[in-house]
Amino acid sequence: MPTAPGPFGAARWCRDLAMGARFAVTGGHPGWIRTTLTALGVGLGVAVLLFAAAVPNVMNASLGRDRARGTVPAAAGTGPGDHTLLITSVSTTYHGADVGGRALQAEGPHAPVPPGLRRLPRPGEMAVSPALAELLSSPDGALLKDRFPHRRITARIGATGLAHPGELRFYEGTDALRGPSENVERITGFGEWGTPFESGPLVVLAIVVGCVALLAPVAVFIATAVRFGGDRRDRRLAALRLVGADRATTRRVAAGEALAGALLGLLTGTVLFLAVRVPLSDVTVAGIGVFPTDVVPGAPLAAFIAVAVPLCAVAVTLATMRRVTVEPLGVTRTAPPPRRRLWWRLLLPCAGVALLLPQAIGGLRPGDAAMTQLILGTSFLLLGVAALLPWALDAAVARLGRSGRGGQSWQLAVRRLQLTGAAAVRSVSGITVAVAGAIAVQLLLTGAGGVEPPAETDPYTRWTEVDARDGALPAARTHEFHDRLAAADGVRPGPVLTVAYAGPAGLPHGAGAEAADDPEPYPLTLADCAALRRLARIGSCADGDVFRTEDPDAEAPRPGQRLALEPATARADHRRPATWTVPSGARRVEARDALPPWLPFPRLLVTPGALDGDLLRHHSVMVLVRLDPHRPDAIEHLRNAAAHVDPRIAVLSYGTSGDDGVLDITRRALTAGAVAVLLLIGCGLLITTLEQLHERSRLLSALHALGTPRAVLGRSILWQTALPVAVGLGLAVACGLPLGLLFLHMVGRPPEPEWWDILTLTGTAGTVILGVTALSLPLLWRLMRPAGLRTE
Template identity: 65%
Template structure:
């Protein structure tokens, strides 16, 4: 005798397998439905697997980054046979970052960077494979001119690279001296501690972006599982006719959804493996991933692999709760249950409650705080998806009672009445778009308020380049050489060299030297700039200038004070005579004239304080001075910047170049911003595919109705427009709700980082425009099937 306790489980499994078999052998329509479900679920699974692989990819990249971190010698220790002098020589090539390190061994046992077997000697170069490939290609001909006397002797291995496409090189040299500003003496590569973490603001932006992109994907997967409900119900009615009970039909329906989800898992896995290699070219914060690093977390993968089939079965059983399958047909309980509003605000309220502690106390780091933000943002976004069905029902009811619905045409009436009957299906299809747009807008509002310097440079200005070098590498006496050489580079419109430093009040220095001054009363030093008249005219609003003149430029922000004419200044800092420097003083001439800085100056160039011409002030007395060359590039010469970089590298290996134009923003946040926008557009396209699948399925279910309308003489244009209105009305409501929620969530997140809201309207319009394109695309692609179904032959039955 069989154990009765085992019968329910066996029966449940048997019915699930029968449903799965129906999904596979259910004819052309069954195959089409299963393939569409598998495709929709597979797209979502691929995104979820990629998200599950992010932790392992970032961990591997951080380990390689930590292995490349340098460990400096302890203070007071000199060179040994195990020390190495290094200097950063980072630059760029076109729109790519080129990172370099000048190395000079101080002994036979000097540390070697990861990925190399030995240090490159003077005149030698060790490069990454990507940089070697670039230098050997025609596209890298201009970059090759930057290393005219160097020969490549080694390639850096994968263990020494953060990502496969990194452009990295180690340059051997014998020109480095004792450690100073820019030169460091190290004992080893690699640290035990964690590498430098990105700013909390950037982490917050990534967390919000991931939540904004993953929540709609889960909504999309849940929608894809419910495809083909009505046609499946008809087959279940036939099963009831041959003796199956209601519980059996529900389990068989769940088995069909299970088959689609399992095929979706296989499809998603294949898509994930296919996109791993292209993803290796993407970088963020200088971190990237090798294809072997993109491995989903085992725990998260298990949750996806086990949770998705369970979710499919649960959604199918939940969908069948309001369907009564009888032997002669399928009856849906009517009237539909009225959607209640009271519980829907609870989701966003819980999300706000989770975010409030960080809004009040500021952004916190750690896994618990990150999880709190993710859950809070997810609840807010899910609240949007929960509120949309109620809003759609309310608007459609208003339209049917006498709103705009009575003033529309035939296509409008058809769409509104169809929405009245199937608003649940429409809202489920649109909820993914609503959540995606709301999350993307929130992330963009956060980044727009956080990005610094968006309005620092006037729009339409020519590109600026500032080449800078410290006095120890480009002494003031030789600064004109750097200016003259850079000014001859191709594409340079104008070149202005200047030397900047600081000077103290001589009276205050004497008081401090004699012990009569107080350190608490130490005033800020005066900023000093020495440049010729042509440069001073570019920096300020002066008109008349001759060599020997001195000017006092007011600071618009009152951050610096100005010396008085006749005041005596100490050009050397206090204690410089102990370091071997000859103290120098200088008196501000009584003829010094007041002026104002120019309106358009690139960052890192200051035109406030004391401005002197070379004859008036000898810049060689300024200790710790900085030599800057301000270059204005021709915007019509795209390679002008690289010509400047090449000459700068030949003049001084340690010269730094800073580029500025109207579009410059913070690199890390700018990368996150672009990635989120691209991800949001991709999710919208993904959800558009699901919306198309749902629309096509609904057209199949309405085949007899469409045939009847065609037989009665309904124009095809009317039915085509009705499909457009049927899609447009929910999407317009969803987008309105998404913009409102996105702006509110973004403003709330900006309060966490104490920044004012600055909505990025172009990006918001791009997202909403993409959603509009999705609507039109779904309508256009569904028209061929609509025309094919509108035939009188569809009324035939057996």
């Protein structure tokens, strides 16, 4: 029974909310259906919000473990000691996956041990991560196993030494390191606490926009879920009015029903979150994975979700009930809805543009205030799309209704949308917001990649570089190294370049050399005439010739100048460097425009007859090779051949950069998130469709009894779902493209729309429509039985 009239206060609110909650759980079969649908819909949204709230903890935990295995270098001038360790990177790549590795050599009995290991591996031993151990023991890892022919796996790296469960990582013991150099470091411990890595503004913008685009539909979805079963609830509220309850009481009772569903949804979402996070350790996407123990939402964010979701349910219900007049004999919901106004719906997108326009004109700015402005502007724009959808759907349905065209199923669908278009709008608004945001992010990321020069403009994009740095390969073994690479399957070696630096002779050397005001050292390239012709226009050439290139930014060494073949800043001891005099016949030549990307500008080009390569103590050997395109594993054979000479030798492919890798990971993560949100919204569409079918069960039975074919009703369900989604997708494309262009203007990138990506997103939404329709047909057939006309 409703509460007796009395003074307004918190006690009355609590009593009315409690009454609504009792109606939600004791309303018989129909009440339980509505409450279950609400709890499931809210639970799906809450699970997504909890995962989003756990992202900061996941990133902090992964970053913490990664920094814990960072190195603490020994003080400058420190020699070997009981607590020092020599370490160098021996990372590699296998079938596109990064395999991180380090070679370790203890210099004392108390040398530091990396996180995740109990002891250092001895020479010939390896400690590997569980994922790498599984790969090496499988047939897919046969080529990778050949890269470590004389090493035994003696330990597994623990979780404290891994960024995520699927990381491919190893440590190997060695006794071949000869003190600190460019690639070898002497350390005293592990645990780096420096400045954390910060992504560029383009990556930050993509992540911020992606998060807003993925979470805004979830908020819309939760607001939609708490309104399931509105028609049956209104009839129950009319009965309360008949026995004496006032309108304010009915609104509070309705809010209590929604609150009960929201609280059950919180519980359902928490259970889904806890159940799904456990299998996450077995999933690795784009090289990213998580430990289940890391997937924990922060306490403030979890508390905010726990409070915001019930408040959202109550607020949405109270706002909805203000538009419904509940009378003792019925409700006015079935009356024609009032004409929707357009002017106020344009306020949200206009506010978003006003917030984003300063950064679009002046460029993307750093700082918390600018980032808050960016988040608010993007949110207003995307939510403005949802606000425009009801007006656009009403306009489209009104025009279609006046045309009178189409078959029976089309007319049934259009008439149903005219009467209950609001429910369709609530269900589709999430898809509209998600697709609009995804289009903007895809346009941003595609435009970022579109500024790279085409492969045909750079002759070195077809080459692969094998680089042995800082003495990893003695000059005397260069020809042997070239022959070993040539023997690899599918590999054709090209020119061999030995790169070093030379400085003016007579400068201080040794421990105090770093303090001297040294001039910039000269890059020196040692190679035969055929290789030098790729770097400069040298004309005639014979062994023993020397060439000086023209560099507008730096002066080339003069003929007759005496050079030290080891710059002062590279000297780690007091050894006197070898010297060499530039021949008086050194000719000045012009360098070519296209040079290998990792090659310093060659100011000195020297043939072997003019300089003995053994005099170069700090040098790198670069070999450019071509791979057989018909042998996809050619690059793996190349890496194996290089690793057999020295694990520190790197194999590099041109045309890639770190930013591209981060952007690619960002693109994949956001695409996966967009697909997950579309599936979530598809579940909401399905729940909404099933709820509406239950509401119209008597009408469906009557239509079937009057001879309406099942196929006609099935097609009408399809049109009722497809028409709002089609309008929403058109609105999403119309709003997502300008938003993406605005983001590109912020970062100064030209627009490069990838229409295939846009079609993929819209096609995914269309697939969701077909799936919802197909899954709702069994219930439709069951509700069309004549037994549905029975009443009590």
